[in-house]
Amino acid sequence: MDLESFNKLLLQSVGVGLAVFETNGQKLIFSNERFERWFGERTQGGTLTELFPQINAEKMEKRLEGGRAYSFDCELKTGMRSLSLSVEVTNRAMDSQEVLVAECQNVTKVRELEYMIQSYSSMIEKQNRDLKKEKDRVEKVLLNIMPKTVYEEWRQFGVTTPKRYDDCSLLILDFVGFTEMAITEDPAGLISELNDIFTAFDRIVEQFGCERLKTIGDSYIAVSGIPEANPDHANNIAGVALRILHFLKRRNRTHHQKWECRIGINSGAVIGSIVGIQKYVYDIFGPGINLAARMEAQADGMEIVLCEEMRKRLSPLFEVEEIGLRDIRGFGEKRLYRLLASDEISLHD
Template sequence: MSELQAGVDAVNLLRNIGVGIAIADAGDWTVSFENAKFFQWFPSEEDVDAPIPQRIPGFDAAAAVSRMESGRNYKLEGETKGEGRRTPFRLSVSKIAETDPPTVLVECYDVSKERQAEYMLESYSGIAERRTKELEREKARVERLLLNIMPKTVYEELKDYGTTTPQRFDAASILMLDFVGFTNMAISHDPGALVSELNDIFSAFDRIVEMFNCERLRTVGDSYMAISGLPDPSPDHTQNIAKVALRMRRYLERRNTAHSHQWTCRIGINTGPVIGSLVGVQKYVYDLFGPGVNLAARMESMSEPMKITLCKETYETIKDDFVFTERGDFEIKGFGTKQLYFLEGEGTRRLG
């Protein structure tokens, strides 16, 4: 093959490849050769002999010369300015002949697919980030719901192992509360307003329970059950549940002075052995069983409006820290005869 034929073939190759190619003079940046792709991307709009800096957006001739004098290529990224859809490009200028001024090769590559891949990657990354945040929010919501029905330590065990082990507590304190005449209230009052008021009251009870490191175990209808001394043992669990009972009653007394709708409660407290366990397969409920719970329920049913009732065994535990009124002996179903007391307040003065 002759040198002439080889040169012709090389020129034809440059004209037809998908890369924009131009050869220019680095002095005035006039183009001596350009292929169709380069002309398509960077047309001469007015002057057919327009130099490279006028045809390529953002081209810095001085920076290009400086880079090549230091032995490096000048690089630029941007978008073509031809008619129709703009094409993102990556451009490289390199010295190909040590003439004066130097002859340079301008290579321009279409990076549309690369940019599209970057955009898709960013888009997928954004979607994944949003999904992760949604999952985190859902996880937090589920955690809040579970913590509403079980103590935190039980929840942690369930989360770590997928199951929980029933535990026996030799001494825990239980509070039972319900409202006097709630059935009639439910019939005679607007249901929405009644539930709203009950929700306000139970929310206040929750705050009181939390103040003394106790746990709200459950609410069923108008009944409220709180516990102290489990699952984390506390030497002051009986004192704490007594303080909770007194503050619940005080809250209702103050609320009743400011509202026309009066709420009257009965409260029973008891200290005794219980078993705590998570029950259910699809719907979890943390519940307590045992004589300690049963006797607390009996104390609540034996109590009187706006009174707090407890038996002698619980009284003996906290008698030096609170004020009591002796009620006498009562027959308690399942427990025989027991001496009962009203818890009146904090202090050491005994009432007759």
């Protein structure tokens, strides 16, 4: 075999598609078997730009004049198949004349793999976004049923330790005649109003540095000094109670449905803990919350009732009115008071 035959055989057997074009006119001079199989009849008298219409002629000329290769990717239809080709055009010398050589590599499988990787990455990113969204939703729900510090402990360790709080204040609110309202009024409209009112209560509670513990039906329970200690817990919870009544009085002036509530406030010891295994809830137990519930039961509509021990904890800036001695179930005889106003909030008409 002579050298020329050997070179032709070598060009036919390489794993890339090779084509040689004239520098002037860019007419096809030679192509190997692989190139002809890909391009078929288009190789007959074709030119470089006819075979590769996606070529940027100006950009290619600048790169070739600078002694650099011009590379691009193209899609090629061959019957029912579609090939992805990576093409590199270079200036070469052949038989003492300059020619353009196009080397074409079939990168279809590489592109398919890249597409699969990209699709998989996009899917993973979407799953991560969905997981984060779900995690944020669950976290928001959990933060609505337990204080943040309790949630952080539960998230980190999987359990929480029941804690005793000796220095805290509590508020229990219940609406007057809610059961009758629920029967006679439009249920959807009534619950919508209740949600609006509780949302306003939450803002008031946050304004005074307190925390809404939970709602049970139409009952609303807020705390101060739990789980973070607060030396001003009694004044804060009293401020919340006054602001809530002030809000309801103003609201009732402009709304058809009148909402009246009873509020009991108290300072005392409680134990706080998460209860439940499948359904979690953070709750408090002890004499402090029990006496607050008894105070709420002693109140009339739009009244805030507290006992003498709570009154002694309040700042002199709060105005109270004595109700008298009452026998309180489980606590014996207690002197009770109505909370009327503070230096900032007045309930006097």
